[in-house]
Every structure is written in structure tokens, then in C-alpha cells.
Amino acid sequence: MHIAEGFLPPAHAIAWVAASAPFVVHGVRQLTREVREHPESTLLLGASGAFMFVLSALKLPSVTGSCSHPTGSGLGAVLFRPPVVAVLGTVTLLFQALLLAHGGLTTLGANVFSMAVVGPWAGYGVYRLARGLGARLEVAVFCAAFVADLSTYCVTSVQLALAFPDPVSGFLGALGKFGSIFAVTQIPLAVSEGLLTVLVVRLLLQSNAGELARLGLQAGGRGKAGAEAVTR
């Protein structure tokens, strides 16, 4: 989903920076508040960011015959809510843009919007929905990570189709083209990301259930979201 350096026209690059900036600024405020109010959560915040670091460095083969990588944003979204992930994702993308020539500074706004804004929010929405419907924690976490991963790549496809509409078939033609490169490739990877996120949440439940409970993640069918829905 990394749009390469210089591959978005300046007007698009600026527009995506403007779209992402409020989310990142809000995220920085939420992150500092979380650390100030709950200093003990610093370690888990670090682990969530580190999980994004690992997954976005893992380039995996896919059924389309090309390689892509997961995003790791679903875990942080479920644990700390999406605004915090906007910050963690921006740090990851900056590292890759500056040291790996992967993504870029001019495309940072667009890449942050897909991976650190839309992905986490979509994943979090699905998580709340699944929990509200009484899904087991593992099922809800899997769905969140799957949707966060896949929606990120769908947004990248839309971003590229907006910037480079096909001369003949227009925006939709280009969307089909970029979608077949990104979104289709991503489906099995999104499954992998879902499984890995479930694995980490299970390991967290086995070692640090107390803090997960504070964040509203309890094993079983009805979590905080479900309990709230019931009492209302």
C-alpha cells in the first residue's frame, strides 16, 4: 500500500496531508493523555507499535503471484482505539520512507490516511459491531484485523485511481486495475494478519489479562461493548 515517493501529483499529495493531519494531531493528544493517565500502559503501547513494525516489514507471497505486506494496525485499534494508531502508523511509515525508500515523504499523507486512519477505524468499527452482536473476543479481533488490513489497500487503490484515471475507462477502469494489484493480492494476507493478531491477543490474555480487562478486552462472548449494549 506504500505509494512510492513522488508518485502522487502535488495537489493530491497536499490534499491527503490535509486529510490526515487532524487525525494525527488528535492521535498525539490521545496518546499523551493515555500515557499520563495510565503510565503502566506505555509498555503495551510500545508492543502495539512494535507489532506494526514487524507486520509491515513482512512481505508475503500471495495467490496473485505478487508479494505484499500486512499492516498490523488492527491490534492497536482494538486495544487503544484508532486515534492512537494514527500516531503509531505514522511513525512506522516515516521510518520506512526515510530509511528504506519505501513509501515517501510526498506520499506520507496518503499512506497515513490509508494505513493509519481508515484501516484502524474500519477495523475498530467491525470489532465493536461483532462484540455488540455477542461474538467471541477472538472472532471479533480476527474480523477487526482482517478489515483493517483489507480496507487499507482498498483506500490505496482509490487514491491511485483518483490521481491516475484511465484515459479510456476513467476512474472506475483505473480502480479495477489498482484494485486487482492491491486488494485481491491482500485477501490471503488479511487472513494471515487476522490470525497473527488473534495469536498476540491470546498471548496477552495469557500473560497480562488485567490490563486487557482495563482496556475492555475480556475473553468470552460478551465484552464491555456487549455488556453496555445489554444494560442500555
Place this chain on the structure above:
Amino acid sequence: MRRNARVNVLLVLAVVLIAVLPVVLGLGDHKAEPFAGADAEAETAITEIDPDYRPWFSPVYEPPSGEVESGLFAVQAAVGAGVVAYCLGLWRGRRQGEARAAAAASGAASGPPPADDADPGRV
């Protein structure tokens, strides 16, 4: 193996399987460059749609070779995995320590101390 550990191992195996199967089944054979990065394929698609487009900015730093680049990716993954593993180990150790302290406290009050090989990490 305990049930929890068994499920965790199965999750890892499933991920490995999903990654390995496309390669084993030769799903990249129809391509000139099998299993190239989707990001690079998107760049190609852009130049197909708009052959006149030239990137207007180049990366501030570019790894001098593919080896250096894959090394930096490995560093990124290693740093991330290291932090995650450190946290998980720390929490598990804390839990075991708390369980041992609790067992020792109740043991001092009544009966012999608990055996050292007891597994307080059991879920």
C-alpha cells in the same frame, strides 16, 4: 501440550501455510517477475496509464543495494519482534512471580513451601 499452547502453534502454522502455498503451487509462474512487490506493480500500472508521468520527488535516502534494503527490513522486523517478545516475557515473568509470592505467603502460613517446578503460569 496444553490446549492454549496447541491453539497458538496451530495459528502460527496456518499463517506459514497461507504464505508458502502460493509459492509451492507456482501461482507466480505466469509472471515475468514472480512474486514482485505489489507496490512496484502499482508504479508500473501508473506509467502504463500515464506514460508521461515523472515522479517529481526522489527518496531522501535510498539503500545502495537490494541486500542493504533487505537488511534494513530485517532490522525493522527484528526490532519490532524484540519489543513484542520482551513485553510478553516481562508480563509472563511478573505473573509467575506474583503467583509464587502468593503461594509462598500461603505456604508460610500453613504447610510446606510449594515445589519449585510448579507452573504458576497455567491459565
